[in-house]
Amino acid sequence: MADHIDELNAGLREFRGAVHASLLDRVLCSVIGFGAEPSLVQRLLPMDELADLPAPGASAGTDFGPVFTFLRTSIESDARVLAAHRLPVHRPLVFFLSDGQPTDPVTWPAAFASLVDLSWANRPRMVAFGVGDADEEALSRIGTFRCYLSRDGIRLGKALIASVMHVLSTSRPPGNRTLS
Template sequence: MGSEALPCYVACDVSLSMADHIDELNAGLREFRGAVHADAAVADRVLCSVIGFAETPQVVQPLFPMDDLAAMPAPGACAGTNFGPVFTFLRDVIDADVRALEAHRVRVHRPIVFFLSDGQPTDPVTWPSAFAALTDPGWARCPRVVTFGLGDADQHALARIGTFRSYLGRDGVRVGTALIASVMHVLSTSRPPAGRILSGKETPWKRTEGDRP
């Protein structure tokens, strides 16, 4: 890993309804890894974590350089698709990961969360508050969020969640293409902070080209 890093978090729905899409999802992850490794300058900066979620989230792969990328497991029997717990989990994981990188004097780009689902949230009342905490512009580690809808995904909900970009597989976009395009855009248009935050006072991220209000 070089002196700067772009943390990427791929949060994938692994509820029962995703059984028909898991091969497409894993093909997209392989395509993403291949494209990152094809450019040494990109591979040196991109770190990736993979998280599966249904009723609760679980780490499939911690934040590592993309020498390898874990495949998503086959969906379990759980039919629930709770968005709120994974948003809360992501906030905690991002906070810990960025602190660890900064402690090693790595300059950290604003993180990206890729959120992939084929369904509707089964916690419609509670997920918006968890999402608001994750994307609070006053939080110094607030990530950009890119959504990708598979199958008959709830387009309205995903559009609310995609603060940076939002894609639908039924429009002919591939998972890998969406991941690659978003990462390359961020690396080409943004710069990480000039140095570690030493005072404990954190500066909120400024909105850049491509971010939605």
């Protein structure tokens, strides 16, 4: 991902610049990086507080399964914190960015299935975005909400804007939560 960090940061800046200021504090964002192991890059914060992403360190692989497991745990934890502060908890929207092939092709689908399990109210809407040599077939399976490839001329900022604005315009108030 190191070869694409400038593109990713430009996309985040484009998104922040395009979204009306009154919405930026309502859109919470965290960043999880992954390679061989996932890690929390930035804790859950309002989108307008999101800093540019640091360049990723070297990694021996791109294991998708551990990041899906880590993501489910993170969503559960963040939802508990928000609820404890009496903030509305909406279904999350996850942007999964990849620039290559999963190095755990046999095991990641089970972890992904747990993440998007229909019986879990906090299951995320998944938007997959591929850069460089991203595995189009894997990303099309992961992008349950949408899937974009930069090689098709789609910029990250535009994909973020379109996906977030669609979710915001179609979200139900927390009291009317449905499994969709």
